[in-house]
Amino acid sequence: MSDPRLRDLLGTADSGRVLDALARGASRRDVLKMLAGAGMALAASHRIAALAQGVAAAQPRYGGRVRVASAASSIADTLDPARLSNQTDYARSRMLYNCLTSFDASLAPQPALAERFDSDDAKRWTFKLRGGVHFHDGRALRAEDVVFSLMRHKDPATISRAKVLADQIDSVRASAPGEVEVLLHQSNADLPATLATFPFAIVPAGTRDFNSGIGTGPFKLKEFKRGLRSIVVRNRDYWREGRPYVDEVELAGLGDEGARVNALLSGDLDLVAALDPRSVRRVEGAPGFAVFRQSSGQYSDLAMRQDMAPGSNADFVIAIKLLFDRARIAESVALGNAIVANDQPIHPSNRFYFAGLPQRELDLDKARYHFERSDLGNTPIPVVASPVANLSVEMTLALQQSANRIGMNLQLQRMPPDGYWSHYWGKSAVGWGNVNPRPNADAVLTEFFESRAVNNDAHWKDPQFDQLLVAARSEVDESKRKAMYADMQMMIHEKGGVAIPLFLSSLDAHNARLKGLSTIPVGGLMGYEFAEHVWWDA
C-alpha cells in the first residue's frame, strides 16, 4: 500500500498509516488531524490529504501472475546471497529473502527484519528484530540466523562478494532474545544502509545448500532452473501486512535485448529489464505499454592509470576530461536517459552531493593547451572499452571525435565481455570501468577511490583523501560530514584519474496494466524489488 509521491512526502511508515486509516473509513478531516499531529504545516497537509485520498481510491488489487525477463542468466545463477552476481540473481534474492533493513526512494535505510536500529557511536549497533517473522519452512526468525547470515561473509571459504564490506565488522552477537549487536572495527554511520544490500540477506542459521531458497521474503521458491527460469509463488505468511499482491512471478534471463522487447510487445512477458535507450520510442509508441525510468548513480568511468604513461601525466588527464562533450553524449548516445556527471562519483540525488562544484564542459582550447604540454604528439593512445562497461564503446567514439580535433590520436580497442574484468579493467593504461549504484557515498568512495582499494581502477593514491574518508565515516555531525564529502568530490574532480561523463538511468519496460513500480535507485526493476510491489490493474 504505497504510492511514490505520498511516500516521498511522508516516508513509508506514515504514508502507510494514512492509507490504512483511509481504508478503514477515515474522513479527510481525520487525515488532516493525523498530519497535524505529526507536525505538518496546514497547507502541506491539505495537499497530502488530497493525494492520499486519490491514492486510496486506486488501491492495489490482488492476484495474477507476472512474467519478467532480466538481461542475464547462465548456469552460474545462484541463490546464495553471498554470491549473487547479476540482475537475475538480485531480483530472485529480493523475492525470496529480506535484509535487516531496506531502501526507500532516497536510499535511506528503513526497518525491515529489524524493526529498530540504533547506535550511539556508529561503532556498536543494535538491531531489534521484528517478532512473528517466519522462514518459508516454518521456522521462526531468531537472532542466531542474523549472526550466521552476517558473519558468514567474513569466512574466505564462503567466497562472498561482500567480503570487503563484511570485513569492517568485528563481531555480531545475539545480545538479547530478538536483538542483535553488530560491533565494527571503526565507526560507520552508513552501516544500516550497507546491510540493506543484496549479500546481507538473512537466511536460516547453518544453511549450506541454498538451492531451496528458504528465506523470509514475499515469495516462496517453486522452480529454479539455472540459466533458464525461476518461478516463485506468494508467501501467504509474509510479515509485511497485505504484501505481496501477485500470486506468482516467473523470472527468466534473456540476453538479447531485442528478444526481450519483442516478447513484451507480443504479450509473452509483462516486465522486461535493461531496455536500450533506442527502444524507448518503440515501447512508448505501442498502446498498452510503458517505460519505467530511474535516475541512478550508475556510471561508466574512463580510468587513466596514474602509475603509468600516459595517465601519469596530469596534463593528459585534464585534457581527456575536457574533451567529453557531455551534453551531446547524453543526448545522442544515451538519448537523454542520462544526466551529465562531473568527473566525481556522487549522484545529485545523494544527500552528500556537492552542488557547488563547477561543471566541467567541453573546452577544445583548454584541452589543446594541456595536450600540448603533455608532449604526447600523435602517439597512438589505446583506449580499452567493452560492451560490459555500459556505453563505453560509444562514449569512446564520441571522445575520439573531439580528440581528433586537437590532434590527439586515440585508438579504440573493443574487448570481449568475458575476461574483461579480470584482464583489462584496471590493468590497461587507459580503459573503461563500470560502477553500479552503491547504497551510499562511503561505499562508492571506499571501493573505488581509496588508495588501497582493489577496485581503484585508476590507481590513484592520495593520503589526504584516505584520511578524509575515514574521518567522514565516523563523523556524526551531519554538516561537518557534508563538508568532508564535498572536499572529497572536489579532490576527485580536480586530481582523480577517472573521467566520469554521465550518470546512466536504468530503463525497464512493462505492460501498462502492471502498477506499483516506483523508484529505488540501486538498479533496474525498482532496485530489483518490483515483485513485492507490483499489482495488476483491472
Next chain:
Amino acid sequence: MNASVPARSASAASARRRSGVFGLGVPGTLGLLVILAWLLVALAAPSWISAGAQDIGGLPVFAPAQIGHWLGADYLGRDMLARVLLGARYTVVVALVAAVGASAVGTGFALLAAVSGGWLDTVLSRGMDTLISIPSKLFALIMVAAFGTSVPLLVTTAAVIYVPGAYRIARALAVNVAALDYVVVARTRGESRWYLMLHEVLPNIAAPMLVDLGLRFVYVVLLLASLSFLGLGVQPPAADWGTLVRENLGALWEGGLAVVAPALAIATLTMAVNLVVDALPGRDARKAVR
C-alpha cells in the same frame, strides 16, 4: 551402372555458347560488374567521405532518408551511406581473401589426400576433423589473446575456421575422381603426384568447389560480425556490413534503412559472387585438359 563408362570427354552440354565478358554469360558479367563496383567503393570510399559525416549526433538517431543523407542515420546519428560505403573495404576485401584462402587451402589439402591416399589421407582428414571440432568462439578468443587484434589476423582466423569444411567437400569430390579409370591410368603411367592433383583431379572438381566457395564467402561475410564483437579485427568506428546490421538491429521494427541498407549490401555482394562462380568456366577447364 555407370562404372564401365569411359572417362569423360568433351560433353555436349559444356559446349554451350557463352557470351559476355570472359565468356561469363550475362548473369556472370552482371555479378562481376557488381563486385568490381563494390571493390571500387572499397578502395575509393575513404577519399569520398568527409570527416564530419561520421560524427556522432550529427543527425537524429535512426533518422529517415533525406537529401544529403540518402540512407538516413545509424544508431548514433551518423550518416548511414558513409557507414555502408566505408564498410565495403572490410567486408569485400576481408571476406574475399578469407573465403578464397579457405577454399584454396582446403582444396589443396583435399587433392593431396585424395591422390596420395593411405596414411597421408588419414592424417589430413583426422587433423581437419580435430580442427573443425574446436569451438570457433574459443578459437577466435585464443587468437585475440595470443596475437592481439589486426585485420590480417581476422582474415587468417576466418579462413582457418572454414578450411575444414572446404576440405571435406573437396575430398569427397576428389576421391570419386581419383578412382576414375583415366586417373588410374595416369598414375600407372608414372605421372607425378602434382600432375595428378592439378591436371587430372582439380579440373574435375573445380565446378562444385566454386559453388562451395560462393557459399563459404557468404559464411565469412556473416562470421565477420560475430568476430569483431569478440574484439577480433575490425575496430569501431570502422565496421563491416554484418556488424552494421547487428548494431542497427533496433531499427528493424520500423523497417529502418539503417538495418535494411547493410543487409541489402550483403545480399548484392554475395549474390554477385555466386553469379560469378556459377558462371566461371569450371567445366570448360576440364574439357581443355581432357
Next chain:
Amino acid sequence: MSPLLRLILQRLGLALISLLLVSVVVFLITAVLPGDAAQELLGQDATPETLAALRTQMGLDQPLPLRYLHWLGGLVTGNPGRSLVSDAPVMELIGNRLPNSLLLAAVTAVIAVPLALLLGTLAAVFRGGWLDRLLNNGAVVLVSVPEFLIATLAVLLLSVKLGWLPALSYASDIDSLSGAARVFVMPVLTLCCVVVAQMMRMTRAALADQLDAPYIEMARLKGVPPLRLVLREAMPNAIGPIANAVALSTSYLLGGVIIVETIFHYPGVAKLMVDGVSQRDMPLVQTCTMIFCAGYLLLVLIADVIGILANPRLRHAR
C-alpha cells in the same frame, strides 16, 4: 572382414584419437585464455583472498596436467565431473538440455534435408532454366541474410504483429503436439534458412556435374527414362559430396545454433557451451566439445560410408 567394415572400425578407432586430441587442444586453449573460472565468476568483486579460496574450491590450484587427467579419467568412467561455476554435475546440466537440442536438430533436419535434396535435384535437372535460376539465387539471397535478422524478423511478424506464435520457447512447455508445433515453427524456420542453401546448392552442383558427363549423355541416347537417369545413373556419383554437405549442415544444427537459442530462449546445449567458454568452465566446455565432436565424427563417417557404398570404384578400391 569386408573392406568397408574394416574401414568403419578403423575410423571409429581414429575417432577416439581425434576426440583425445580435441580435448587436449581445448584444454590447453582454455588454460591460456585470459581469466580463469574463479576470476570470471567474481568479476569486479574479486579480492586476492576470495580468489584464492575459490580457486581452491574449484580445484584450479592443482597443476594443469593433473586437472586434465582427472577430468579424462572421470569422462572415461562416465562422470566428467562437476561444472566449476554452478557446482552441478556436468552430466546433469547437459542431460537437461541435450534432448532439446537433439529434438530441434532432428525436426529441422527432417524438414530441411529432403527439401534441400528435392530442390537441388530439381535445379540440376532443369539447369539453366528459370526454375534453376530462381532456386539457386533465392538460396544465396536467403543464406546471406544474417541469422539473427531472420529470427528477429520472424518474431516481429509472427508474434508481435500477428500474435500467432509465442515469442519465446521454453521446451518444458511442450505438453501437447499443437503446443510443440507452435514453439518449434520459428526456430525451425530460421535454421532452415541457414542450412538449406548449402545442401541445395551442393546437390545441384554435384548432380549437374554428373548430368553433363558423357556417360549420362550415352545413357540418355540409349533411352533411359529421365527419372531413372537422375536417380540411378547420376546420383551415385554425386552422393558422396552431397552426403558430406548434409553432414556438415547437420553438425551445425547440433552445436552451432547459439543465435536461435538466445533469441527464442530455447534451452539447448549451444548456449551452455558458449556460456561455458565465457565463464571458463573447463569441464563443461570440454564435455560439450566431446559431444559435438563425437556427433560430427559420426555424421561424417556416415557420409563417407554412403559415398563409398554409392560408388563401386571406391567400394572395391584399396
